[in-house]
Amino acid sequence: MKLPIYLALLHRSEQSLAGAFRVVADGHAAEPDVYSVCQLLAGQCDEHVRALQPAVQRYGEADEGDEPENLHHSGPSRTRSGPVGLLRDLQDLYVLASLVDVTWTMIKQAALGLRDIELRSTVEDCEGQTSMQLDWLRTRMSQAAPQALIAAR
């Protein structure tokens, strides 16, 4: 069964995403909304990591060697500067959050197949928040893009 590989992937991706939100929050603290929302979303990711714990314990986590290499994503360790830098950093978050989002979908499929009610309800609690994270990133980037790409010096 390969579910443990995907659980491990999701587990680590949520951890990376939490870290990434915090890095972007601190790096772009001059944008108060980016700061406060990224902190909030980082907290959601922490919650997701905790929520996954029982499933990880039940199914085990595959060791890293089992994971297809190109699925591994670590978040940024530092941010860029300026309006385009903000856009790029939000875009990186978007890529990472998309990976998390689609991984939840796959875990959900597995939970349905296994008739694992507990795992399924964990997914249902978390996937909505992840998709809202994507919505926020998209909203914030749409706001920033015209100014950054056309008018910024």
Add this chain to the structure above:
Amino acid sequence: MVDRIADIWGSRTPFQRGATWPVRVDQKLADGLSDADVDRWVQSACVLCSNGCGCDIAVKDGRMVGVRGRAVDIVNHGRLGPKGLFGSWQGMASDDRLTSPLIRRGGQLVECDWDTAMSAIVERSRALLAERGPLSHAFYTSGQLFLEEYYALAILGKAGIGTPHMDGNTRLCTATAAAAMKESFGSDGQPGSYEDIDECDAIFLYGHNMAETQTVLWARVLDRIEGPDRPAVVCIDPRLTPVAQRADVHLAVRPGTNLALMNGLIRELLHHGWVDEQYIRDHTVNFEELRETVEPWTPEAVAEVCGVPADDVRRAARIFGTSQRVLSTALQGFYQASQATASSCQINNMHLLRGLLGRPGCGVLQMNGQPTAQNNRECGADGDLSGFRNWANAAHVQELADLWNVDIDVIPHWAPPTHAMQIFRYIEQGSIDFLWVSATNPAVSMPQLPRIRDILGRTELFLVVQDLYLTETARYADVVLPAAGWGEKTGTFTNVNRTVHLSEKAVEPPGQARPDLDIFLDYARRMDFRTKDGGPLLTWEGPEDAYRAWQDCTRGRPCDYTGITYERLRGGSGIPWPCNEEHPDGTIRLYGDGVFPTDPDYCETYGLDLATGAAVSEQAYRAGSPAGRAILRAAQYHPQHEPPDADYPLSYTTGRTVYQFHTRTKTGRARQLNQAAPSAWVEISVPDAARIGAAEGDIVRVASRRGEIVVPARISDIREGTVFAPFHYGYWDAAGAAPAATAANELTMTEWDPVSKQPNFKNAAVRIEKVADGAGPAPAPTTAGSHPAAGTDVPATRGGAPGEASETMGAAVPPGGAIQAARS
């Protein structure tokens, strides 16, 4: 004669539920004048708060010499408050009015003619458009212009320049009211009416010190309170305001915890079954999510977080749950606080859960701060789209493109509109280099002033300021334009409960000052903005042309003005929109039929996530299928972002005093008002004062992470751990080269609500220390929220002879006959 400085609300005219509020006509004339001296009376309404009291301006020898409340007006039944009586006409007539345009030459502002000033603006505007495009331009306007002026500005900005960077100081005052109504009901539009005061059994005031912010409305409440069947009053406010003093339950919550309280009140309603299940089923969506969200908020949990007794939470909820008719009002204590929109939506939810909307006595008043804030929201000179249209609905944008006869893509609908705080950020970063400020004073009213001053002072920024006086902001300008104001120009405006008034020109403006509308039209002409067919974009000659165009823009929208003409507004009362063929006499209350403007093709927004501000897509909105039902928006409470800590142990909050408005541009120039509240202070509690060894009037330094102020302390009944500063006191009248810092916003944070984008002025962490003995009591009025703590000996605030105004009781039959007959 009554001393209306000492007696803010005037004499009582008590009445019982369901009766009509009696008429009392208030009048003030300049010293030594009597009625016989007045040449003529000119119809208007007061612009010194959002209440919209109808009044007539007394004119003698071409000057405004006084004011009288209009007995026929449904808003005030003849009454006026202190600001209206003293501030409205005297505030226009100070010797230091701007009478000529000014232009910066060699670092100094010097007088010039209009052609020079406008040519300089147009030259810079054209150059920037050519070089960097529309995104280099921003407009920051007001809540104090007239409807016609906002609509002109909206068109020239959105269809002439094509910039998304348009906002008003309404962002600081009323953005959350609009956002909460959009999120709950699908569109802006006040559900309730002032008449609900006459009919209610209970009134809830959420962060709304109505006694000081809308004094005439509070007089109406007082007349019910002193009538034979007093409504229960519940007040949510950290200060012992005049409202709190009259309350049955006063919840002095810790700043920053409103949402926790609201979730707790809703939980009480649900657990006691104080809900209308049929109404919830038929007229709302999202009940389950709301139920789950509030479930953890027991009265004890609320008590813990908000610092109020659990039993008071129970009592407040019981009053709401068991009164037959409840009116709720909300203002800055909710709008300028953390989780502003989420908290304000819960007020709507309380009413939706019980079906208490659209019937006499059952209403919500999501208040405005300023007199014409409503019109800015309607016209879209701020971040909204004209006529409550939906930015994300291409058909709505196309309607405007057709009305204005421009290509749809000129209208900047491809990105969310830029809110004020973000406009200032773009200036800071150098991507906006042209800012036109009209009728507002960000150098005093925005948060974190040291930063705002740096931004306004940027050499790359071309700053145009259009105002009555040389404000703190105007001192940074490249070009200053002298504007005509109230009584010097004609136009309409709309108050909190949708009542439209006409304000006629009574006198000529001083010197070369011109109406704001003329200035905007002149700019549009000089910029040569064109329609698709090559004709001029704005062809209006005067305000009535603009108004007629506006009527066309509102046809079929929630704010339908098509039945309200200038002619109909002359002579009688103001009229509440919507007014059209279906509602020929206007509309007292909205949503009596339980049908809300949430239909996806009609609504003003598809909504934003309350926690993050993420835009809900059209698809997701349609999936929720509100279709005419209200949306019970729910949100988790989160602690504020700058809680008090060891270094900054106190909570800081800001607000108004009854005698001043905004940055005192007018009220500070009316001697009665200015003497009553001449300079800045802070309020601290008795235990906090003891801790720093301060007595009444001692000079204290209040510091946050961003700045400090040094002002006298009023030791008051404010809740322990909280410090309050009035936000009116900038520097235009300060003596000396380096005046002491007094502006409340030196300390506030740059932070805003994720949905309404309204800045959070109501909580910052501060520390306080005594720096000197005082020379007497603090200059804070004793008559209202800043009254001294019990046992402190401070002379009472009085107006004396200059503060006297006349009251005429029962001078006429109370207004409202025709409209009352028509109401549902």
